Amino acid sequence: MRGIIGDLTAALGADKVVTEDPALAAYAVDQAPVLDYQLPQAVVCAVSVEDVQAVVRACAARRVPLVARGAGTGVSGGAHASEGCVVLSLEKMNRILDLNPDDETAVVEPGVVNADLNAAAAVHGLMYAPDPASYRSSTIGGNVATNAGGLRCAKYGVTRDSVLALDVVLADGTLIHTGHQTFKGVAGYDLTGLFVGSEGTLGIVVGITVRLKYLPREKHTIAAFYPDFRSAAAGVLAVGKARVQPAIMELLDSGTLAQLDAIHGSTLSARGASLLLLQTDGFGAAAEAAAIRPLLAAGGAVVTMEADAEAEALVELRRHSRGAEVDDEYRVGEDVAVPRSRLVDYVAELDAMAARHEVQLKVVAHAGDGNLHPTFWVDRDGDGVDPGAMERLGAALDESVTVALAMGGTITGEHGVGQYKLRWLGLEQKEPVRQLQYRIKELFDPAGILNPGKAI
Structure with a gap:
C-alpha cells in the first residue's frame, strides 16, 4: 500500500518530490534555535498553484502535517519541520506576474525575493516598502x-500595510482570493489581514498583490554617535517630539559596533559607544535632516551627514548587524517591542539583567517603532556549556520578555511566534483571546495539518 510519498509522486512527478537525507536535513529547520529536531518525510518543490493544491489535498487525505517554507530566513522556528510532516517549498514559484506603474501595484508569487521585486519596481520610480534585513534572500511569501x-x-509600516490581496490554498485544497486591487476596500471581514502574519497555519499563500510606494528621489543619512546606548535611545524620543518622521531610525550598541568592526574592518567603535542611524527621504529630506541634527547634538551626540557611499555602507552594516552566527542553544536573539516612550527604560533594564544573569548582550533596534533585537549569549568551548550557564541564559531571555510585557510591549514585533516563542505567548494573550484563536484555526484547518505546533 503506497503512502504519502507515493501519492505525491503520482500527483506531481518524481522530479518535484525529494526524499534524500541531505536535502531533508537542509529543509528541516530555519535559522531559529531548534527545540525538537525532526526530518520531514519529503520535500516538495512546487512550481505552480496546481502543485500546491495537489500537495495540500494529498496531505489532507492522509492527515499528514504540511509545513510551507520560503527561503528559510526566519528566526522563530516557523518553518521547522513537524514530526512526520511534508515540507512544501515555494522558492521556485518566483515570478512577478504583473507590475502596474499606473495603479502602483504588483502581483507576485510567494517565492519572489524582496530585492528582486524592488529592482523591478525601481525601473518605474517605485519601491516595495517593507525591507527586512534579509531582503536580498527572504521571499515575499515568507514576509x-x-x-x-x-x-x-518607521515611516512605511510593516508587510500588512503593503498587502492588498492574497491568493490562498486552504487546508482542503480550495483556492480563494481575498482583498482587492484598490488601496481602499472594506467589503466583508478583512481576511487578507488575518492571513498576513498567520505563519502558514490557516492556508498556503500562493499569490500576493502589493501596494508600491514612490521611490524617494532624495535621501539624507545622519550618523549620531553617543557615549552610551541610553543617550542614543533618548535621541529617538527627541526626534519624535520634533514631529519629524525619518524613514530609517536604527540603534546599535557598543557590542554590535565592536562586532561589525571585527567582521567588516570598519571603525565604528572609534567614533562612539553607540550609533543612532537615521535617514530622511523624499523632497523634504534636506529640511528634515536639518531639523534633526541640532536635536541630536544637544543630546550629546557627535553628528555627521554621510556622503552617499558612506551612507550606503552604514546602512548595509546595520543590515548585517545580527552577525554571521545563527541562533542556537548558546546564543539567542530576541524580537520584543515596547512603546517608544519606554525605550530608554527598557534599554536600561536589558543592561541590568545581562549583568545580573552573567550573560553577554548586544542590542540593535528599529528604534522608530520601539522594536528591539537584544541578543544574549554564553560562551562555549569544545565540551559545550555548563548547565548553570544555560540556566542563566534562559533566565535572561525570560526576563527580557516579561519586562517588555510589563511595559506594555509584545513578545514579537516582526519575526513571528513560530515554534520558539510559544512558551511566552500565554503571557501576552490571555483567555478568551487564545480560545478564539484556536477556534479560528479549527475553522480554517479542522484536521490541524497546516504547520502544527506553531504561532498559536
Whole structure:
C-alpha cells in the first residue's frame, strides 16, 4: 500500500518530490534555535498553484502535517519541520506576474525575493516598502507569513500595510482570493489581514498583490554617535517630539559596533559607544535632516551627514548587524517591542539583567517603532556549556520578555511566534483571546495539518 510519498509522486512527478537525507536535513529547520529536531518525510518543490493544491489535498487525505517554507530566513522556528510532516517549498514559484506603474501595484508569487521585486519596481520610480534585513534572500511569501518589518518600517509600516490581496490554498485544497486591487476596500471581514502574519497555519499563500510606494528621489543619512546606548535611545524620543518622521531610525550598541568592526574592518567603535542611524527621504529630506541634527547634538551626540557611499555602507552594516552566527542553544536573539516612550527604560533594564544573569548582550533596534533585537549569549568551548550557564541564559531571555510585557510591549514585533516563542505567548494573550484563536484555526484547518505546533 503506497503512502504519502507515493501519492505525491503520482500527483506531481518524481522530479518535484525529494526524499534524500541531505536535502531533508537542509529543509528541516530555519535559522531559529531548534527545540525538537525532526526530518520531514519529503520535500516538495512546487512550481505552480496546481502543485500546491495537489500537495495540500494529498496531505489532507492522509492527515499528514504540511509545513510551507520560503527561503528559510526566519528566526522563530516557523518553518521547522513537524514530526512526520511534508515540507512544501515555494522558492521556485518566483515570478512577478504583473507590475502596474499606473495603479502602483504588483502581483507576485510567494517565492519572489524582496530585492528582486524592488529592482523591478525601481525601473518605474517605485519601491516595495517593507525591507527586512534579509531582503536580498527572504521571499515575499515568507514576509507575509510573519508580517515582516525592516529598516523602513518607521515611516512605511510593516508587510500588512503593503498587502492588498492574497491568493490562498486552504487546508482542503480550495483556492480563494481575498482583498482587492484598490488601496481602499472594506467589503466583508478583512481576511487578507488575518492571513498576513498567520505563519502558514490557516492556508498556503500562493499569490500576493502589493501596494508600491514612490521611490524617494532624495535621501539624507545622519550618523549620531553617543557615549552610551541610553543617550542614543533618548535621541529617538527627541526626534519624535520634533514631529519629524525619518524613514530609517536604527540603534546599535557598543557590542554590535565592536562586532561589525571585527567582521567588516570598519571603525565604528572609534567614533562612539553607540550609533543612532537615521535617514530622511523624499523632497523634504534636506529640511528634515536639518531639523534633526541640532536635536541630536544637544543630546550629546557627535553628528555627521554621510556622503552617499558612506551612507550606503552604514546602512548595509546595520543590515548585517545580527552577525554571521545563527541562533542556537548558546546564543539567542530576541524580537520584543515596547512603546517608544519606554525605550530608554527598557534599554536600561536589558543592561541590568545581562549583568545580573552573567550573560553577554548586544542590542540593535528599529528604534522608530520601539522594536528591539537584544541578543544574549554564553560562551562555549569544545565540551559545550555548563548547565548553570544555560540556566542563566534562559533566565535572561525570560526576563527580557516579561519586562517588555510589563511595559506594555509584545513578545514579537516582526519575526513571528513560530515554534520558539510559544512558551511566552500565554503571557501576552490571555483567555478568551487564545480560545478564539484556536477556534479560528479549527475553522480554517479542522484536521490541524497546516504547520502544527506553531504561532498559536
